[in-house]
Amino acid sequence: MRDIVREAGGEQGLTKLLAGVEDGARIAELIRTAVGQVDGAAAAEETFWAIRRFIEELARDQPLLVCLDDVHWASPT
Numbered sequence: 001m002r003d004i005v006r007e008a009g010g011e012q013g014l015t016k017l018l019a020g021v022e023d024g025a026r027i028a029e030l031i032r033t034a035v036g037q038v039d040g041a042a043a044a045e046e047t048f049w050a051i052r053r054f055i056e057e058l059a060r061d062q063p064l065l066v067c068l069d070d071v072h073w074a075s076p077t
Helices: 002-007 010-018 024-034 044-058
Strands: none
Touching: 002 010, 002 044, 010 024, 010 044, 024 044
């Protein structure tokens, strides 16, 4: 996820992408928490929801391919 956020323009790209999106501020906050940009914790369901919404917004204007390499090494969340 950290790489996806970086490829989307980092902090500024995340803010710009989610501007005007319903629950955009909450999605951004959860994504920042998930990638370690801010301290905190969130429920797994909320994190999954935020990631899904973030990817939906990335794919809104153009096709998007997301490859998750070595996902078996990821933490359960």
